[in-house]
């Protein structure tokens with residue numbers, strides 16, 4: 254298990270020695286010799302800090318409290334030359350994970366470090382599980398509510414749409430001069446009704462429990478269909494759509510639902526890049542999964558948005574529903590797969606859909 258370790262120690266020889274040992278174990282190490290530098294180096298990065306009790310610009314116990322405040326989920330191991338009951342008690346109050354007396358045997362140090370890393374990872378996992386449970390709960394509540402609401406809205410909206418086409422037909426029978434000023438607002442209303450229908454469709458799809466029809470599926474033909482469907486969109490929006498996949502690897506899935514997944518991700522990418530942008534679809538069949546990447550050269554995703562992307566109603570678009578990614582997430586996880594977002598090789602976002610391989614027949 255590799256971890257990010259901060260060494261705060263002013264004994265250069267000791268630092269070099271430890272760095273070599275830790276790096277040899279596959280850890281990433283940052284070494285600093287003062288409290289000030291330690292706080293800078295630690296922020297948002299550190300998982301375990303090894304801190305000397307006596308530092309040139311302060312004491313390790315105070316630093317421990319600060320580090321734990323500033324980077325939650327990190328643990329501090331305090332190293333000291335002279336053990337005393339007072340300093341040990343203070344260390345406990347500061348919430349340090351362990352207290353070691355120098356010179357300490359390397360195996361002891363490594364064992365303590367290992368325990369601290371395990372603890373940090375367990376905490377992180379617990380937090381992530383909690384977050385996922387929260388999202389799932391929100392999804393369920395939203396589902397029941399929107400299902401009811403959407404049905405209520407759909408009927409009057411259909412009626413309004415029908416009456417609007419009646420109106421449009423009548424207007425088109427009028428003389429050209431009278432027609433034109435009437436048609437413009439009519440078109441606007443029609444577009445808005447279409448938009449509402451789309452949102453409603455998203456809502457309903459989101460609320461309905463997914464019924465998957467799983468069949469052996471090659472990603473190639475599926476993605477070809479998606480491309481055929483969405484190609485004109487790309488042209489209209491002046492987006493260069495590149496596809497790079499051969500027909501390898503098979504998965505088990507529901508073709509209609511998976512099509513929806515890739516449409517959602519591609520449409521988002523089109524939104525992100527705008528006219529003149531580039532979107533690339535590629536498939537990686539190495540390893541135990543079939544991974545489909547959707548890369549774009551848009552503005553990317555700000556790090557603070559990354560954990561929220563899959564939450565229902567999270568959107569940064571004025572006309573977005575914020576349901577595309579939660580729907581995508583629901584479909585993919587029901588396939589036993591995973592969808593992830595990051596910033597990718599084209600400079601914009603990368604969304605990856607990993608689907609398990611179909612069992613060999």
Ligand SMILES: Nc1ncnc2c1ncn2[C@@H]1O[C@H](COP(=O)(O)OP(=O)(O)O)[C@@H](O)[C@H]1O
Pocket residue numbers: 517521522525549551552553554562567568569570572573574575576577578579601602
């Ligand atoms: N390719 C992308 N590049 C940058 N941001 C993205 C991309 N795809 C999705 N996002 C972000 O995720 C948000 C949620 O997406 P989604 O759930 O599909 O809802 P919507 O498209 O209605 O906003 C978007 O508003 C956008 O901020």
Ligand SMILES: [Mg+2]
Pocket residue numbers: 517520521577578
């Ligand atoms: Mg979307």
